[in-house]
Amino acid sequence: MKFDPVLFAKAIADDTRQRIMSECCCCWLSVNEIVEKVGFTQPTISHHLAILRDAGLVNIREEGKQTFYSLNQDHLAVCCGQVMFKFAPESETTINLKQIIQG
Amino acid sequence: MKFDPVLFAKAIADDTRQRIMSECCCCWLSVNEIVEKVGFTQPTISHHLAILRDAGLVNIREEGKQTFYSLNQDHLAVCCGQVMFKFAPESETTINLKQIIQG
DNA sequence: ACATTATATAGATAAACGTCTATTTGTCAA
């Protein structure tokens, strides 16, 4: 369950995946709905969703034939925070963020 | 000067670059010092430093023959914040961060 | 001027990645 900053960064380091993230940032979408919105083939979208899933960045809900995805905003925010703690420990923003989170 | 979340994510999405970032996170190092610490050839390190430079993630100081690099912690923190604002706008952490920065 | 040292750039190569088509798996309705 340990945080892997390379896995996280690789997961978000692609234009198509960022478009998927934008589309299902704040709502649940089926794979087909994402396909229609993003404009690649269904296998390509499934491939990207698997990468986001492996990084823990999406919530998944199966419902009959369909599978719905939504972005896991909280985990994404945590990952960004971890990157800040690791690589920008002296930045004011990071120090303030740490105080918020820890109490 | 606009923020490009794909460029940023790609820049940090590599193990070697993250090792470089760790090494010169909080100090200035010459290219040769980074080469010794990270353990790849000098051209490989220069290649990665160029990618970090293009993403605005390093400060550069030329001094005679040598070039010193240090991680731009503030810009890194800003980029992480931008990713949070864009993809996790509803997360508590993001909302709190926004308040810190704006007020 | 020349040799030396530090860094950047060019070019080659192998591995990783993104996309596609084809197929498989699983669910539902008739």
Place this chain on the structure above:
DNA sequence: TTGACAAATAGACGTTTATCTATATAATGT
């Protein structure tokens, strides 16, 4: 049980990327 639909998986292919060796550029010391 069959047919239709949704999603995942397999495999192929072209592009990008990370690394290396070789070379160029630039600064310093003799």
